[in-house]
Amino acid sequence: MxxxxxxxxxxxxxxxxxxxxxxxxxxxxxxxxxxxxxxxxxxxxxxxxxxxxxxxxxxxxxxxxxxxxxxxxxxxxxxxxxxxxxxxxxxxxxxxxxxxxxxxxxxxxxxxxxxxxxxxxxxxxxxxxxxxxxxxxxxxxxxxxxxxxxxxxxxxxxxxxxxxxxxxxxxxxxxxxxxxxxxxxxxxxxxxxxxxxxxxxxxxxxxxxxxxxxxxxxxxxxxxxxxxxxxxxxxxxxxxxxxxxxxxxxxxxxxxxxxxxxxxxxxxxxxxxxxxxxxxxxxxxxxxxxxxxxxxxxxxxxxxxxxxxxxxxxxxxxxxxxxxxxxxxxxxxxxFKETRPISTCPAITPTWEPSEKLAPTPSSAACDCMMSSLNCVASDQAVATTESLGTLLNTVCGMTSCDDISSNGKTGVYGKYSFCSPAQKLSYMYNAYYTNIGKKAAATCNFNGMAKLQVAAKSSDQGCSSAKDTPNLDSKTGMSNAGDQAKSDSFMVALAVLLGVSVLAI
Structure with a gap:
């Protein structure tokens, strides 16, 4: 109390x-x-x-x-x-x-x-x-x-x-x-x-x-x-x-x-x-x-x-x-003293199907890192036609494996870039086709104008999928949010001293 x-x-x-x-x-x-x-x-x-x-x-x-x-x-x-x-x-x-x-x-x-x-x-x-x-x-x-x-x-x-x-x-x-x-x-x-x-x-x-x-x-x-x-x-x-x-x-x-x-x-x-x-x-x-x-x-x-x-x-x-x-x-x-046990997870059945394994935390850092490793990416025209990105993805996924960008909440299998944006996924797949099937021939990075070549900043996407985002700055205080609980705790202890409250009570 x-x-x-x-x-x-x-x-x-x-x-x-x-x-x-x-x-x-x-x-x-x-x-x-x-x-x-x-x-x-x-x-x-x-x-x-x-x-x-x-x-x-x-x-x-x-x-x-x-x-x-x-x-x-x-x-x-x-x-x-x-x-x-x-x-x-x-x-x-x-x-x-x-x-x-x-x-x-x-x-x-x-x-x-x-x-x-x-x-x-x-x-x-x-x-x-x-x-x-x-x-x-x-x-x-x-x-x-x-x-x-x-x-x-x-x-x-x-x-x-x-x-x-x-x-x-x-x-x-x-x-x-x-x-x-x-x-x-x-x-x-x-x-x-x-x-x-x-x-x-x-x-x-x-x-x-x-x-x-x-x-x-x-x-x-x-x-x-x-x-x-x-x-x-x-x-x-x-x-x-x-x-x-x-x-x-x-x-x-x-x-x-x-x-x-x-x-x-x-x-x-x-x-x-x-x-x-x-x-x-x-x-x-x-x-x-x-x-x-x-x-x-x-x-x-x-x-x-x-x-x-x-x-x-x-x-x-x-x-x-x-x-x-x-x-x-x-x-x-x-x-109020009452405590009740948490619920038991429902069994997986034909009418209740979500996997126990949850989707990974989306990371802009991972997707941006991946994008920097690509030589063939979605063109401005493709990105602008947002409503058609799904159709474009379906087309290229019929030509090469899309496991890296796919997710399945029923089986609990999630590709390493399954959380990237549709435009980034499309770029990744265009690059996969260009590299693996097109043998890096310039003509294979076109897709009727929906793909274009670029100079990759990285030689590969190694390590990209594990890159994590950092929390944003606090919108009210301007302080960095990550790890600031320790700062808050220290400040509260200082306030306790000023208020004459025992630190042991915190």
Whole structure:
């Protein structure tokens, strides 16, 4: 207990010295529950999915629009919310203003790390440097905010028993995400997975992401649940009671990462009384209602007008009325002693197929090193036709072995450059054909203008596949992240002395 309190005080002092005046206490995990790391109070997620969008405008980052954030977040506070879930952001944009507006409203962020452009595709899964670099950049952009509650490493990636191999690639990304946060962040930011409610694989998914090595297991679990539809449904008839039984022995926090069936409108949210009442608070940590703004799917709590102002919909008023009556308190962190064993990994079957051997960590350094050893590479024309890279790869892979760039999440066999970008893989294969089959004849490095010759900087790719990336500089402090935990620990000890706290308590 002393260690927890002292650590929280010193983390706060460290953040102030580094220029991060945290307005909200970071949320931590103990066993199956979330807690405020300073007050030690149990934390229940009262959240909303926040991704205002326009199909005509395409993807927009909602946390890069300060005017919209300052318009929306006070309304969320008035509604009684303390968390938003955001599905995609652009890590290159500025987010300080929106994250400060969130803090001012007392609201935390749970952020999905994959975006459609850089994601593991369930039917043809791969895990490459484009995905991983975007994940790293997103972590860098948001790990410095104290109200970043956690990250989702995936959302319904495997959604039936025909796409289970994709979960192995997600778990590889989970491993890398947790290791990266551990090496770059001054605090532990939890990482979770959001699952759909498919009856054929929901229990396997639940077990799979909570089994194995610590660095390969999620810290929390989300379930997108839409089984409770309308006031005529009850806790027992909705399926909520059954889902509660499913997680009764689970060892980490579980919450509804999406809820709010809209087959009956306007929604009156009768399920909220169970989510934040005696039916569920012993086993669940709250939920995220879907969704904030009215879109084509008709789930909105508010309507964004053409002049960018907001009108409240009946769903907003109904949810506010229901939430205002519910104030779960839970237990204090110091008093919570329960521990549960981690899950047993599901057996490999015809309907559950991911290999125990996970895909390797993508490395830009390895791929760049490899590229520097090639004499025949993809031309600018080939690289520019991004949508055709797969077709070009299939063509050359029909002429020579592509084992070095291929991956198989079912067998657990991964080529040494399986994580490189499609353009880099194409270059590697053009060079393999040019060298081994074309005997380095200039005419064999053409492929109808899709390949070109270059002078290689290296005589071979020996040692390239083992080259590793280094963590980025911390986006908030400018300090090197790799190995800085020791510096942070030393600084905290110095602060302890200044504060008159026993170093033995740290």
């Amino acid at each position: 002393v260690k927890l309190v002292v650590s929280s005080i010193l983390n706060l002092a460290l953040s102030l010295v580094l220029g991060q005046a945290w307005a909200l206490n970071p949320i931590s995990i103990k066993g199956t529950k979330f807690f405020d790391s300073v007050t030690q109070d149990q934390f229940f997620i009262k959240g909303v999915a926040y991704q205002p969008r326009s199909l005509a405008a395409g993807f927009t980052d909602p946390l890069s629009k300060p005017a919209d954030c300052k318009r929306d977040f006070p309304l969320m506070k008035d509604l009684g919310l303390n968390t938003i879930r955001v599905y995609q952001v652009d890590p290159s944009l500025k987010h300080d203003d929106c994250m400060k507006a969130l803090e001012d409203a007392g609201i935390y962020l749970i952020l999905d790390l994959m975006v459609p452009k850089h994601s593991i595709v369930r039917n043809n899964p791969e895990y490459d440097i484009n995905i991983w670099n975007n994940v790293r950049s997103t972590i860098d952009a948001f790990e410095g905010y104290s109200n970043t509650l956690g990250f989702f490493v995936g959302n319904e990636v495997t959604n039936d028993n025909k796409t289970t191999v994709a979960s192995g690639y997600v778990k590889a990304m989970l491993r890398d995400t947790k290791n990266y946060i551990a090496s770059t962040s001054s605090r532990k930011i939890p990482v979770g997975y959001a699952n759909n409610d498919d009856p054929d694989i929901r229990l396997q998914i639940q077990s799979y992401f909570n089994c194995g090595k610590d660095e390969e297991r999620i810290d929390f679990f989300g379930i997108n649940l839409y089984e409770w539809c309308g006031a005529s449904t009850t806790y027992n008839t909705s399926g909520y009671a059954e889902r509660t039984k499913d997680i009764a022995s689970y060892s980490i926090p579980v919450f509804l990462s999406e809820f709010g069936c809209n087959s009956v409108t306007p929604r009156t949210f009768p399920e909220v009384k169970s989510i934040f009442g005696p039916d569920m608070t012993d086993n669940w940590s709250g939920g995220v209602v879907y969704e904030w703004s009215q879109e084509d799917n008709n789930y909105g709590l508010v309507q964004v007008k053409p002049d960018n102002t907001i009108s409240l919909m009946p769903d907003y008023t109904n949810l506010k009325t229901t939430l205002s009556l519910l104030h779960p308190t839970g237990v204090k962190m110091s008093a």
